[in-house]
Structures are given as structure tokens and as C-alpha cells.
Amino acid sequence: MSPRWTTATLALLVLACVACATPGGSPQALPDIKPGERPALDTDEAGLWMQMDRVEENLKTSGRLLADANLTAYVREVVCKLIGPYCPDIRIYVVQTPHFNASMAPNGTMQVWTGLILRSENEAQLAYVLGHEIAHYLRRHSVQLWRDVRSKSTLLVYFNVLTAAAGLGFVGPLANLAALASVYAFSRDNEREADEFGLALIVQAGYDPREASRIWEALMKERTATKDSAPFIFFATHPSTEERIDTLKDLAQKATAGAGQAVIGRERFLAATLPLRAMLLRDELRRREFGGSQVVLDRLLEGGVRLGELHFFQGELYRLRAEAGDAAKAVAAYEKALGYEDAPAETHRALGLLFSKAGEKVKARSAFERYLERQPAAEDRHMINTYIRQLE
Amino acid sequence: MKRTIAALLCMMLGTGCATAYSLVEPRRAPIGDLYTVEPQIPWSAAKAGKMELWTVDGPALQAIRFINGLTDGDALFGGRDKEKRPKFRKAMTPTEIMEFVVDSLASSGLQKVEATNLRPEPFGDVPGFRFEMRFVYGGGLEGQGLVVGAVAKEKLYLIMYTGARAHYYAKHEEDVERLVRSVRMQ
Numbered sequence: 001m002s003p004r005w006t007t008a009t010l011a012l013l014v015l016a017c018v019a020c021a022t023p024g025g026s027p028q029a030l031p032d033i034k035p036g037e038r039p040a041l042d043t044d045e046a047g048l049w050m051q052m053d054r055v056e057e058n059l060k061t062s063g064r065l066l067a068d069a070n071l072t073a074y075v076r077e078v079v080c081k082l083i084g085p086y087c088p089d090i091r092i093y094v095v096q097t098p099h100f101n102a103s104m105a106p107n108g109t110m111q112v113w114t115g116l117i118l119r120s121e122n123e124a125q126l127a128y129v130l131g132h133e134i135a136h137y138l139r140r141h142s143v144q145l146w147r148d149v150r151s152k153s154t155l156l157v158y159f160n161v162l163t164a165a166a167g168l169g170f171v172g173p174l175a176n177l178a179a180l181a182s183v184y185a186f187s188r189d190n191e192r193e194a195d196e197f198g199l200a201l202i203v204q205a206g207y208d209p210r211e212a213s214r215i216w217e218a219l220m221k222e223r224t225a226t227k228d229s230a231p232f233i234f235f236a237t238h239p240s241t242e243e244r245i246d247t248l249k250d251l252a253q254k255a256t257a258g259a260g261q262a263v264i265g266r267e268r269f270l271a272a273t274l275p276l277r278a279m280l281l282r283d284e285l286r287r288r289e290f291g292g293s294q295v296v297l298d299r300l301l302e303g304g305v306r307l308g309e310l311h312f313f314q315g316e317l318y319r320l321r322a323e324a325g326d327a328a329k330a331v332a333a334y335e336k337a338l339g340y341e342d343a344p345a346e347t348h349r350a351l352g353l354l355f356s357k358a359g360e361k362v363k364a365r366s367a368f369e370r371y372l373e374r375q376p377a378a379e380d381r382h383m384i385n386t387y388i389r390q391l392e
Numbered sequence: 393m394k395r396t397i398a399a400l401l402c403m404m405l406g407t408g409c410a411t412a413y414s415l416v417e418p419r420r421a422p423i424g425d426l427y428t429v430e431p432q433i434p435w436s437a438a439k440a441g442k443m444e445l446w447t448v449d450g451p452a453l454q455a456i457r458f459i460n461g462l463t464d465g466d467a468l469f470g471g472r473d474k475e476k477r478p479k480f481r482k483a484m485t486p487t488e489i490m491e492f493v494v495d496s497l498a499s500s501g502l503q504k505v506e507a508t509n510l511r512p513e514p515f516g517d518v519p520g521f522r523f524e525m526r527f528v529y530g531g532g533l534e535g536q537g538l539v540v541g542a543v544a545k546e547k548l549y550l551i552m553y554t555g556a557r558a559h560y561y562a563k564h565e566e567d568v569e570r571l572v573r574s575v576r577m578q
Contacts, residue, residue, distance in 0.1 A: 063503035063528035096503065286495050288476040322481070353485055382511040383486055383521065 030140045035085040044150075045106070045143045052107040059093050059109065066096040066114060066276075074272035075112050078127050081205045083134055090137070098283040100219060104133035106142040117273050118280040119218065119296060121303060123265025124202065124211035131198030139197065141190040188239050195244055199251050208262035209252035213245045218299055220245070226292035270305060277306070278344070281313045290321045308340030312347045319350065327354055345374040349384065356387065365391045413438045416446060422578065424460030426549055427516050430574040432567050442466070448564060452529075454555030456568060461547035468496035482546040486510060486521035489548065493539055494525070502535070503528040515542035515549065516575040525554070536561040540572050551575075 039045035059065065066072075072094050080087040089108045099115040110133060120126040136142065195212075203209050220241045239247075256262065277300075284293050294317065301310050315333035318326040334351045337343040352367035368388050372381055413436040420430045423444065435446035435456070444458040445451060459468065467477035478495040481488075490507050498505045505527040513522035520542030527535045534557040541550035553568045555561030 058531075061532035063530050063532045065532075283498075286478075286498050288478065288499075349487070353487060356485070357483060379508045380487065380510040386512045387485070 030144060032138050033140055036089060039143075044146065045140070048143055048146055049107040052105040052109060055105065056091065056107065056109045059095075059111070062095075064095045064097055066094040068094060068276060071117070071272055071276060074268075075126075075130070078123060079110070079130055079134070082127060082131050082201045083138070086134075086138070090134075096283065098280065098287055102129050102133050104137045106137065106140065108137065110134075110137075114276075114280050114283065118277070118284060119222075119299075120215060120269065120273075121266070121299065122211060123269040124207040124209075124263060125215040126269065127202045127205065127207050127265075128198055128209075128212040128215065131201035132194045133198075134201060135194035135197035136190065139190075139193060141194065145187060145190065191244075192239055192247070195239075195247060196251060199248060199255065203255045206263050208264050209248075209255045210262075211264060212252060213248040216241055216245045216248065218295070222292045222295040225295045226289050274306065278309055278313075281309075285313070285316055285320055288320070290317055293317055306340075306342045308337045308343030308347075311337035311340070312344055312350075315347070315350060319354065327358065330354060345371055345378070348374065349380075352384075352387065356391065361391045420574075420576075423458045424549070425578065426461065426544060427575050427577050429571050429576075432570050433564070449560055453560040454564060455553070456571070457550070457552040457554070459541070459548065459550035459552065461549060463547055466548075468493065469500045480548050482543070484543070484548075486512070489521070489541065489543075490523050490539075493550070493552070497525075497527065501530050503530065507539075513540060515540060515544075516577045518542045518544050518577065527554075529556070534558070538565075538568070 039049060072092055075092050075094060076087075079090055079092065083090075090104075090110050091108055092110050092112065094117075095111050095113050097113050097115060098118070099113055100119050101111075101113040102116050103111045110130075112130070116126070116129060120129070199209050199212055202212065223241070281297075284296060287293065297310065297314055297317065301307070301314070311333050315330045315337060318330035318333060331351065331354050334347050334354075337347045348367045348371035352364045352371060355361075355364035355367055365388055368384050368391075372378065372384055375381075378384065416431060416435045416437045418431050418433055420428050422428050424442075431446075433448070435448060437444060437446045439445075442460045442462060444460065446456040446458070447454060462468070462480045464480065464482040466480050467474075468480070469477070476499075478492050478499065480492055484492065487510065490510050494505050494507045505525060507523045507525050510521060510523040513520055515521075520540060522538070522540045525535075525537035525539065527537065529535050535554055536557045537552060537554035539550055539552045541548065543549075551568075551572060553561075553565070555564070
């Protein structure tokens with residue numbers, strides 16, 4: 001074998017060693033956390049908890065925290081249905097941010113982002129996402145990932161020194177890349193396990209498991225519409241959405257075979273979340289991700305609840321997007337909203353502004369007057385009266 | 393250009409970046425090229441692009457931001473994604489300008505931004521508007537603000553006073569009210 005081939009073979013072998021430093025992508029299997037358990041103080045896990053305790057202290061006073069006792073109590077109720085004995089160990093924080101997310105720290109801090117609330121159609125869908133996060137907590141994935149990263153980075157230091165000493169320094173960056181990919185692969189395995197475990201939790205709690213894949217399908221549609229670049233699978237911390245949908249559908253089919261009536265929980269979910277929906281839609285439109293927001297609105301419109309409010313926000317989306325033809329679309333959406341009793345008074349004001357810009361003075365004045373009829377004490381009434389005078 | 397962006401980010405976030413401040417004496421001073429104001433107390437001032445910031449205790453606690461002549465398509469603050477920033481349009485009504493300011497502040501990291509009490513108010517001798525704001529800083533401190541402004545020659549001019557509700561906003565609120573009343577077109 002030529003010296004060139006020997007070097008290359010050696011490089012590949014050591015590279016493979018780094019990537020497989022932890023057989024099966026898992027450092028050391030840990031038993032599930034027990035109810036009420038805290039790690040021993042002399043462990044790295046306790047250190048991780050301490051860090052998370054600090055994060056939680058900051059979260060308690062964060063400006064992003066949504067102090068809505070009803071919604072927080074509702075989320076807690078769902079969590080407790082899923083994992084009764086662990087319920088006292090989990091603190092729930094609803095975070096006002098319009099992106100789809102929930103997270104669970106190893107110390108029992110659960111964050112639920114309002115973007116997830118807006119994108120869930122029912123309690124079963126919300127329960128699935130919460131169940132997925134709870135699975136990370138129960139299976140102690142954070143500490144496993146922490147140990148995986150630490151062992152691979154320690155090994156890399158030795159590896160880089162040895163390869164440099166052997167004149168194979170060029171292998172270093174490749175080894176770093178392989179180790180990083182291996183960490184991501186480990187993370188993906190954790191996510192797959194959490195998907196499966198989360199689904200088992202909702203089945204056990206009596207929810208319809210078919211709802212799990214539906215929320216991912218909606219998310220995939222939204223991602224396509226926002227034209228956000230999908231993460232390269234090699235480095236993605238989560239499995240691809242397509243893979244998750246297929247797996248969840250398969251698991252749900254097995255779980256529902258021969259099962260009785262499963263709960264979807266649409267009414268309970270709406271009772272807890274509808275009072276906040278207008279605020280969440282306003283937050284959603286502030287993202288200026290109009291393609292994705294349209295998908296979110298389409299799903300809500302299909303749901304058919306409070307259509308006046310939804311058509312108003314459809315009009316708001318067009319007005320804010322302000323592309324060619326959007327003003328006319330906005331007017332049509334606002335007028336459609338007014339066909340429903342729950343259309344907000346602001347619908348008239350928005351119409352007044354659009355008619356005013358289009359030079360339709362009579363219609364504009366009439367719309368502003370209707371706004372003031374419905375909201376005689378509106379905080380902006382002096383400004384609206386000025387608009388009306390300017391239209392005379 | 394990079395220096396301007398960095399200074400803008402510091403002014404926007406109210407962080408302790410090493411922004412170069414100069415002293416503004418309590419006498420009539422020009423703001424941009426449209427108008428002058430007469431402060432009653434000394435302020436520390438920094439300029440970046442179309443924004444001038446005055447503060448006494450630091451921008452994280454209280455600040456006046458003079459926005460000088462945004463043109464059609466301009467954003468109030470910088471940010472990572474240019475496409476997603478709220479933009480000023482010259483045809484905006486005061487209602488839409490209030491929405492533009494609120495959405496801009498929300499996208500800059502302030503939380504729970506709400507504006508109230510929009511009403512007409514002359515800006516110097518130009519027809520203008522005024523509204524108040526409530527918000528929460530990222531760390532959880534409650535904030536308060538007032539905004540006065542006008543569109544003149546298709547450009548947007550704003551005086552935005554913001555501060556922590558606990559002490560710092562009220563500390564110079566009256567000084568700011570006098571400063572707003574002192575606006576005189578050049």
C-alpha cells in the first residue's frame with residue numbers, strides 16, 4: 001500500500017472512531033427520573049439543574065411571561081392528565097412569543113410559547129407537544145446530551161493533538177465535523193424517542209393520537225409558505241418533519257386499532273384560549289411572515305370559530321402586507337367580517353382608513369362614524385373626529 | 393456605515409455600548425434640519441443616522457429619541473431581517489404611524505407594547521399627533537412612553553420619550569413636556 005493510501009486509511013479510521021465514540025449514539029443509559037427526585041449534589045446533573053434554576057429565576061420576572069392565570073392553569077391541567085405523579089415537579093411558564101415552541105428543562109421548568117397555542121386546534125394536539133417535552137424530562141435527555149457533548153469534545157482534544165503530532169493535522173477539522181454530526185444525530189435520536197414516548201403518554205391519557213401528526217402537517221405547510229430554508233438533515237437537531245409525520249401516523253394507527261372513543265378536547269381548548277386569540281393574532285402579524293401567517297389564518301378560518309374576528313385579521317394581513325391589490329382584498333375581508341356579529345369595532349376604523357386613502361370620502365366618513373357609534377369612548381376618538389372633519 | 397449600524401443598535405437596545413455622548417446645554421438647540429427645541433436641563437446626546445438620543449441616567453432607564461425625517465420605506469430601527477422590519481410609508485395616517493411605532497418597538501425586543509390615547513396635537517406649527525405607551529423591557533421592568541410627531545414634506549419626525557415606570561420616566565417627564573412645547577420650526 002502506498003504511503004498516500006496508508007495515511008488516508010489511517011485518517012478515515014481515526015475519524016470513524018471519533019464519530020462513534022459513544023456506541024449507538026448514546027453515552028450511558030440513565031434510568032428515568034422518579035417523581036420528586038433531585039440529583040445528588042456531587043453530580044454533573046445537579047450542576048445542570050443549578051444552571052436551569054438560574055434560568056428559571058430570570059424567567060419568573062421576564063417581560064415575555066404571559067401572566068394569564070386561566071391559560072397557565074389549563075396547561076397545568078393537561079400536563080397533570082399526562083403524568084399525574086410528576087405534576088408537582090413541573091412548573092409551567094406561558095411565554096408570549098409568536099413562534100411554535102415548547103421546552104422542558106431538566107429541573108422541571110416547562111415553557112409553552114403562545115405561538116404553539118395559536119397553532120394548536122385542540123387539546124389533543126397541545127397534549128402531544130407537551131407530552132413530547134415531558135418525555136425529554138422523564139428520560140433525562142438534557143443530561144445525556146450534555147455528557148455526550150462533553151465526552152466527544154474531550155476525545156477531540158486528544159485526537160487533534162495526536163493527529164497533529166503524527167503529521168495528520170488536516171484530519172482535525174474533519175474530526176470536528178464528524179463529532180458535531182454525531183452530537184446532532186444523538187439529539188435526533190432523543191427527539192425520535194420523545195415523539196414515541198409523547199404519543200404513548202397521550203394515548204394513556206385517553207387523547208386521540210391521530211392529532212399528533214396533524215399539527216406537524218400544518219407546521220410543514222407553514223414552513224413551505226414562509227420559504228424558510230429547511231435545516232440540513234446532517235446537522236439538524238430534530239428529525240425531518242416528514243419523517244416525524246410518517247412515524248407518528250404509523251404509531252397512531254397501531255395505538256388506535258381496537259381502541260375506544262378517544263378525546264380531542266376542542267371545546268375545553270377553545271374555552272381556555274379564545275379570550276387570548278386576538279392578542280396572539282396581533283403578535284403573529286407583527287412577525288411580518290405573511291406567507292406563514294396566512295396558513296395559520298386559513299386553519300383558523302376552517303375551524304369556523306369567531307369568523308368576524310378572523311376575517312378582520314385577514315384584512316389586517318392584507319393591509320400590512322400592502323402588495324399590489326392588497327388594499328382591495330383588505331376591504332373585501334373587512335366587509336366580510338362585518339357580516340358576523342363578533343367583528344371588532346376596529347373593522348370600521350380600518351375600512352375608514354382604506355376608503356380615505358382611496359379618495360372615497362363618503363364611505364370613509366360613514367365607516368369612521370360607525371366606529372365611533374360602536375366605541376363612543378374610544379381612546380382615539382379625537383383623532384377619528386379629526387379624520388371625519390378632514391373628509392367634510 | 394458599520395459604526396452607524398452599531399451605534400443605532402446600541403441606541404435601540406439601550407445597552408451599555410461605548411457610544412460617544414456629548415453634552416447638550418439647556419439652551420435652544422437644532423434637531424436635524426427641521427426644528428429646534430429648548431431643553432430645561434443638560435442632557436447627554438448621541439447621534440446615529442436619522443436618530444438622535446438624549447438621556448440623563450442612561451438609555452436603559454430613560455431616553456428621548458428624536459427621529460429625524462424617515463422617508464418612504466425606512467424602518468425605525470435596524471434588525472437582522474430587513475424584509476421583516478415594519479416600514480414607514482409616506483401616506484400613513486397617524487393611526488398607522490402609531491401602529492408602525494408599536495410594531496417597531498415590539499420587533500426591537502420590548503414586550504407587551506401598547507399605545508393609547510392617540511390624538512391630534514400640533515408639532516411646532518405643523519399639524520401633528522400624540523400618543524402614550526406602556527410596555528415591558530425584556531428583563532421584566534415596566535416601561536412607559538410618550539410620542540409626539542408629524543409628517544412634514546413626506547418625511548416622518550418623532551420625539552419619543554421612554555423610561556422605566558419606577559422613578560425614571562416621571563423624573564424627567566415634565567422636562568420633556570416643556571421640551572415638546574418648545575418645538576419651533578427652522
